[in-house]
Amino acid sequence: xxxxxxxxxxxxxxxxxxxxxxxxxxxxxxxxxxxxxxxxxxxxxxxxxxxxxxxxxxxxxxxxxxxxxxxxxxxxxxxxxxxxxxxxxxxxxxxxxxxxxxxxxxxxxxxxxxxxxxxxxxxxxxxxxxxxxxxxxxxxxxxxxxxxxxxxx
Numbered sequence: 001x002x003x004x005x006x007x008x009x010x011x012x013x014x015x016x017x018x019x020x021x022x023x024x025x026x027x028x029x030x031x032x033x034x035x036x037x038x039x040x041x042x043x044x045x046x047x048x049x050x051x052x053x054x055x056x057x058x059x060x061x062x063x064x065x066x067x068x069x070x071x072x073x074x075x076x077x078x079x080x081x082x083x084x085x086x087x088x089x090x091x092x093x094x095x096x097x098x099x100x101x102x103x104x105x106x107x108x109x110x111x112x113x114x115x116x117x118x119x120x121x122x123x124x125x126x127x128x129x130x131x132x133x134x135x136x137x138x139x140x141x142x143x144x145x146x147x148x149x150x151x152x153x
Contacts, residue, residue, distance in 0.1 A: 015138070025118055029111045033104055035080070038063075038071055040108070043080065043097075047105050051096045053086065080104070 007013055023037045030040055038061075045060050046052065052060075058068045072095060075081045080101040086092035121127045 022115070025115055026111060029108075029114055033108060034078070035104075039075055039078075039080065040111070042068075042071065042075060042095075043101060043104060043108065046081065046095065046097050046101065047108075051094050054093045054095060057095060075101075 003009060026037060026040070030037060033040075035043070041061050042057060045057055054065060054068060054072060057063075057072075058065055061068070063071075072081060072083060072093075076083050078100075079098050082096045082098050083093050084096070086094045116128070121131075
């Protein structure tokens with residue numbers, strides 16, 4: 001067997017596993033809101049900056065248009081967002097928050113704190129800062145690969 005093909009030797013697997021476990025840890029709070037993790041991500045983007053194009057949301061979330069469009073359609077059916085053609089270019093769809101989507105922000109603001117409590121690090125500032133540093137190191141590394149054309153958005 002090739003050593004480089006063992007799961008334990010893959011740099012990507014711990015990130016994949018951590019991502020899956022974090023999403024699972026969020027699930028209880030997301031179920032309370034009646035949304036999925038990808039929907040939560042879209043809402044966070046729109047809470048930061050409302051009325052964005054589908055393309056801009058996809059860029060921020062590193063998702064292709066063919067992935068994000070069905071997600072946005074479901075969110076519109078749930079009454080979380082409003083999709084409308086751009087006033088500048090009718091071919092572009094703009095996404096804004098509905099009143100229901102806006103109202104969710106207050107309750108959703110507790111989700112990150114709840115996760116930290118479940119991880120038993122809500123009071124450990126040093127551990128939180130360490131996780132933030134690691135997160136940005138990984139992000140910077142992936143951005144470097146992206147700029148070198150080795151990672152496609």
